[in-house]
Amino acid sequence: MDILSKAKNIKDCIHMEIGEPDLEPPPSVYENLERAIKEKRQGYTPSLGIKELREKIAEHYYRFYGVEISPERIAITPGTSGAFTVAYTLLATDGDKIGLTDPSYPCYKNIARILGFEPLFINTKEENGYKLKPEEIPDNIKVLHISSPVNPTGAVYGKEEIKRIVEVCHEKGIYLISDEIYHGLIYEKPYTTALAFSDYVIVINGFSKFFCMPGFRIGWMILPERLVRKAEIIIQNMFISTPTLSQYAALGAFDYEYLNKIRETFKRRRDILYNGIKDFLDIKVHPEGAFYLWVKTERFHKDSLKLSKEILEKARVAVTPGVDFGENETKKYIRLSYTRREEELKEGIERLREFFSNYDSRK
Amino acid sequence: MDILSKAKNIKDCIHMEIGEPDLEPPPSVYENLERAIKEKRQGYTPSLGIKELREKIAEHYYRFYGVEISPERIAITPGTSGAFTVAYTLLATDGDKIGLTDPSYPCYKNIARILGFEPLFINTKEENGYKLKPEEIPDNIKVLHISSPVNPTGAVYGKEEIKRIVEVCHEKGIYLISDEIYHGLIYEKPYTTALAFSDYVIVINGFSKFFCMPGFRIGWMILPERLVRKAEIIIQNMFISTPTLSQYAALGAFDYEYLNKIRETFKRRRDILYNGIKDFLDIKVHPEGAFYLWVKTERFHKDSLKLSKEILEKARVAVTPGVDFGENETKKYIRLSYTRREEELKEGIERLREFFSNYDSRK
Numbered sequence: 001m002d003i004l005s006k007a008k009n010i011k012d013c014i015h016m017e018i019g020e021p022d023l024e025p026p027p028s029v030y031e032n033l034e035r036a037i038k039e040k041r042q043g044y045t046p047s048l049g050i051k052e053l054r055e056k057i058a059e060h061y062y063r064f065y066g067v068e069i070s071p072e073r074i075a076i077t078p079g080t081s082g083a084f085t086v087a088y089t090l091l092a093t094d095g096d097k098i099g100l101t102d103p104s105y106p107c108y109k110n111i112a113r114i115l116g117f118e119p120l121f122i123n124t125k126e127e128n129g130y131k132l133k134p135e136e137i138p139d140n141i142k143v144l145h146i147s148s149p150v151n152p153t154g155a156v157y158g159k160e161e162i163k164r165i166v167e168v169c170h171e172k173g174i175y176l177i178s179d180e181i182y183h184g185l186i187y188e189k190p191y192t193t194a195l196a197f198s199d200y201v202i203v204i205n206g207f208s209k210f211f212c213m214p215g216f217r218i219g220w221m222i223l224p225e226r227l228v229r230k231a232e233i234i235i236q237n238m239f240i241s242t243p244t245l246s247q248y249a250a251l252g253a254f255d256y257e258y259l260n261k262i263r264e265t266f267k268r269r270r271d272i273l274y275n276g277i278k279d280f281l282d283i284k285v286h287p288e289g290a291f292y293l294w295v296k297t298e299r300f301h302k303d304s305l306k307l308s309k310e311i312l313e314k315a316r317v318a319v320t321p322g323v324d325f326g327e328n329e330t331k332k333y334i335r336l337s338y339t340r341r342e343e344e345l346k347e348g349i350e351r352l353r354e355f356f357s358n359y360d361s362r363k
Numbered sequence: 364m365d366i367l368s369k370a371k372n373i374k375d376c377i378h379m380e381i382g383e384p385d386l387e388p389p390p391s392v393y394e395n396l397e398r399a400i401k402e403k404r405q406g407y408t409p410s411l412g413i414k415e416l417r418e419k420i421a422e423h424y425y426r427f428y429g430v431e432i433s434p435e436r437i438a439i440t441p442g443t444s445g446a447f448t449v450a451y452t453l454l455a456t457d458g459d460k461i462g463l464t465d466p467s468y469p470c471y472k473n474i475a476r477i478l479g480f481e482p483l484f485i486n487t488k489e490e491n492g493y494k495l496k497p498e499e500i501p502d503n504i505k506v507l508h509i510s511s512p513v514n515p516t517g518a519v520y521g522k523e524e525i526k527r528i529v530e531v532c533h534e535k536g537i538y539l540i541s542d543e544i545y546h547g548l549i550y551e552k553p554y555t556t557a558l559a560f561s562d563y564v565i566v567i568n569g570f571s572k573f574f575c576m577p578g579f580r581i582g583w584m585i586l587p588e589r590l591v592r593k594a595e596i597i598i599q600n601m602f603i604s605t606p607t608l609s610q611y612a613a614l615g616a617f618d619y620e621y622l623n624k625i626r627e628t629f630k631r632r633r634d635i636l637y638n639g640i641k642d643f644l645d646i647k648v649h650p651e652g653a654f655y656l657w658v659k660t661e662r663f664h665k666d667s668l669k670l671s672k673e674i675l676e677k678a679r680v681a682v683t684p685g686v687d688f689g690e691n692e693t694k695k696y697i698r699l700s701y702t703r704r705e706e707e708l709k710e711g712i713e714r715l716r717e718f719f720s721n722y723d724s725r726k
Binding site: 020024025030033034037040041042043044045078079081082085089094106107110111114115116212213214215216217233234237238239240241242243244245246 | 383387388393396397400403404405406407408441442444445448452457469470473474477478479575576577578579580596597600601602603604605606607608609
């Protein structure tokens, strides 16, 4: 946060700290939005969301993954953030441990703590591509919350890997939450949803990344049938419903031709950034999804928070220090986002190259 | 909920259960919305909300109440529901007691429980106009959460009453949350905000009632200065930010001439409903605000949930049974909303008149 607010005051700063796409959503999003405005859709919706959108999402699972899901199992939420709160509240009670991979999205642990649960970090190793091995799943957790692609590493779990994690969770009686918000932004690997292997997991996804609708604050969750009614009650109480216009706008989000172009744009940017820095910075695992690179900066500075401040001040490039993503190795890393135009990325690469080639690591 | 879903299946049902205005927001809301769409405002906003809206709200406090508030103390939230979560999380820790008036809005207790706090109901008496007396504030609560006007009773606290509650809370070291969501819908009485008497209370308000923007899911909270940064962190983690288009739309909400017409409409409806039923139903306290009547049905049936089902089935009028609003006397009451057109209200009155004149209370 410190770095973010400082970065705002630097006029020609290159922003590699931002986890928000700069691209526009499919044009049909705005067409649907305009129609909803004309129809004066200003009231609350049912807590689980409008029927049309739940049906569209079910259809998406069939078209995208070949998986059949009943719309009845889908709840629309105010962003994936809202879905995390609902999922934790559904599955855990006070003091329960929620297993998180280390590193992972900082809001997981923060929301867990706010709700009275205890996050338990499971370190994912460099040699395993920053991915959790099924045998590393501890026994003493109530819930395991994973994501693929992973923010901040860009790691993507393979089908077999997801399948084994689902199985081990079932064997151990651990609830599994699979955050799939970066699905669509996977660049080479075949991939699938955890729902392909079980109906007894909670899958969370939303419109903020691949669909480029962050400010609309809309996500969804797919629940085991027996949890739907409980989820409805939590949503009703905590949120009433998800913003109405956002729900109608999202009906236009599933334009696959357009979405493919979004994927291609991010893939090109990833290649530019990765190829541009890999000779002078340490990227231990090739990033396969999302829009982040996880860069090991230990050989320059043991504390990447301090290093990030130096990078901002001297190179005028804003990066995210790793510390907030976990508690094991994260101080040795920074995260770079490729959510800006190619020219900006190229300028950022040059600034980083110059900064690091002159960097005195002995200090 | 049961009644709500049954009511939907009755074709010519008169809806007196709905807590959502049927009127349109000021036209400038849609003008601002269209401008924001043209400007492609699709990204996240700062967690506390856009500066322009925080300034507008500060201005509103000056124009509406003559109270000066720094925009820096204002946080925009996803509805008042979002604000309750933030406020409870800010002020209480696990197991703390949150004092609520009985009756009060059911989501208070539900959100408190979801977050791990213990709601403590303080019964407000008929002879006190269903209002909390300062001397009734218990010592063993961490937070007192009041609202004025009160949902479901329509009771409105006077200036002196609010002032004394603020003072007693300060004396006892209890945090005060004042939910002012129905402000603007007070029909005769002079009124004020709790902020007129102290900077050390949390005031919650929003755009869903008086401003007629429920589906936009946008509210605000005014915080003591030293809590703003903590609130920002909670909002950042739990919500990221409030829907962007809703924030821009809300810039157009402060059209006082239009809003006066909204107030007049609801006042007229209140008079029609109140005068229409007061001869055959028991309304113990004249409702001064919001859009609800709190009707004591004890002499007809000791359990208003069962009575409500009978009313729905026989009179085809949907009403809200009192039970969910508290735990002391609420089974003796039903809540009627006047959120529908005058003709509908009149038809509802006739149906209720017929139902109750034939009602066999001895059964």
